[in-house]
Amino acid sequence: MGCGTSKVLPEPPKDVHLDLVKKVEPYTGYKTDIYKHFIKGDGDAIKSAIPSPPRHTNPHVEQAEPRKNRVAKYRAKFDPRVTAKYDIKALIGRGSFSRVVRVEHKATKQPYAIKLIETKYREGREVCESELCVLRRVRHTNIIQLIEVFETQERVYMVMELATGGELFDRIIAKGSFTERDATRVLQMVLDGVKYLHTLGITHRDLKPENLLYYHPGMDSKIMITDFGLASARKKGDDCLMKTTCGTPEYIAPEILVRKPYTNSVDMWALGVISYILLSGTMPFEDDNRTRLYRQILKGKYSYSGEPWPSVSNLAKDFIDRLLTVDPSDRMTALQALKHPWVVSMAASSSMKNLHRSISQNLLKRASSRCQSTKSAQSTRSSRSTKSNKSRRVRERELRELNLRYQQQYNG
Template sequence: MGCGTSKVLPEPTKDVQLDLVKKVEPFSSTKNDVCKHFITEVEHVGPFKAGFPAASQYAHPSPSAPTSGHTEPPSEPPRRARVAKYRAKFDPRVTAKYDIKALIGRGSFSRVVRVEHRATHQPYAIKMIETKYREGREVCESELRVLRRVRHANIIQLVEVFETQERVYMVMELATGGELFDRIIAKGSFTERDATRVLQMVLDGVRYLHALGITHRDLKPENLLYYHPGTDSKIIITDFGLASARKKGDDCLMKTTCGTPEYIAPEVLVRKPYTNSVDMWALGVIAYILLSGTMPFEDDNRTRLYRQILRGKYSYLGEVDLVLKEFGVVGF
């Protein structure tokens, strides 16, 4: 659901059968691009390591983003114009109850804004999804199926929903601490203690989801938010657009090929029926990233990337290993 420039997908070699992962985008009447409906990396301008996917647009502002109480002399008029533009798109029922403050994210067919409840002055995030597009309806329905069922400290909470013929407005709690992705970029890598704390919170949330028959299917650092900017903040799992929600205790296998390439489990790539264990594979990738600051499977060429995943081909160098390597000490 990100936005950015898509890269051209490589042609699969004749001896390897690879699946392409669909990206949900609104219909466009522009010239045909056979690759535009497939998930690809998103271009990102910033100091992150090559191969990291771009940060997502979910319901939170950057920790350094200005609050409504701060003045922004140079950029205030353009920002006000943008806010006014998106406020005009909102249903009157929404604007009667919530004051639209700022646009804080966007996707192919969605926008996320920071709002304030007019009566209580409590801040929230509203995700506005264009449901006139089939893909938008599918993602919206998937998210609502999950969010209406869950209540857990480590999962984003749905507050209320407004629906119109062409749009759905999902009012959610506002996480202000930024993405786990951003903290990895800032820190380079986590200590084992810090990584364990993060993974424990994510695992608590995933265990809860799996007990309800819900598989996230797109776990990655961009979809894990800090509730507030402090170091003691809890982690919140977000973005259930690709989630599979089944009845509690239903062990039916899933077949849909979906996810973010670097985090996809091998069984999904080869189109084998799979279980909620694909979330655990993604958590393994996240654990690797937390401890090393790099991706276990990384290649600009999609065919080679998928081969790495299918072969389980990766290596890990911890902090001590990197120091030894720098001094030419090998074999430990």
């Protein structure tokens, strides 16, 4: 949510693989990057970092041919089966072992996204297998859809639906009006998708606002759940218990932190966090210190103080409380959440006050704070080597002790 949100994965077990390729990571450059001249643009206007022609030349004459050559050269890197069917338009995301490009189907002119994963690297191969395992099984209106797959010896091309409507909270800020009824409409769509996933034995494990996208810019657009890099798929009849410690810190459920086997109820905890943010623009659990953040989560410590909470209905707060329950056995399931009076009534009996001003101010304030802390961290990074390593070891020891203490309490 906003600039600088980090994805930190707490120590995974050594025998379990985690998909570390996350969407739209800022590009830092690789010496062997074959995509380095393919910069985001529209249509065929794909530009590269090539010096401009001398002033005495005619740019319209001199630039036309080189640009054509560059575009053709880049497209030649794609498998011919892909370029025979799709026009490559623009780069829209980069990961350690993947690229996401916007394309257009030549026959229908329908836009799609293609995720290229380099499978010649072990990590890329495992990422691909993990994501495909989930996406090949799902077909739901509120979940990003895999259209087709092209495989080569060193790459996999995953053709997927393209969500062009932007992130959930970007839309809220731009909308100008947001009520509890709007919130229930959003949550109903997300809950429908989550219930479907859980029915298939799939746990997303990284639900957060950045992974909830609008399909198109129109007011009637649906919400789509995206980014299944950390998802876990269980076969029918499996005990559905997972052990991998993973996720985004502010959205991690308590049972994950205490290293207990957990179920798909961790997704419901994350939805409780999202619901809290949706109605206030603030986080229920937030602290720059990871140990203090985890302590808040383990205690289930949050409040309804400050704007706009006095204007939010008790029914909405009850909905959040039933999701942000430390004991996962007491937490609502997706089906129960869909049947909660606040969602069923579409907030008809709730306050219809426009919460937009408070939510937008809080969201923008948090985004600005995140950006500032990121810039500050980048400017001081070079002077923190030994000291940073020492303080990190201290934090890790504190976290282990904290986890052990709460695990003992958790076990009775």
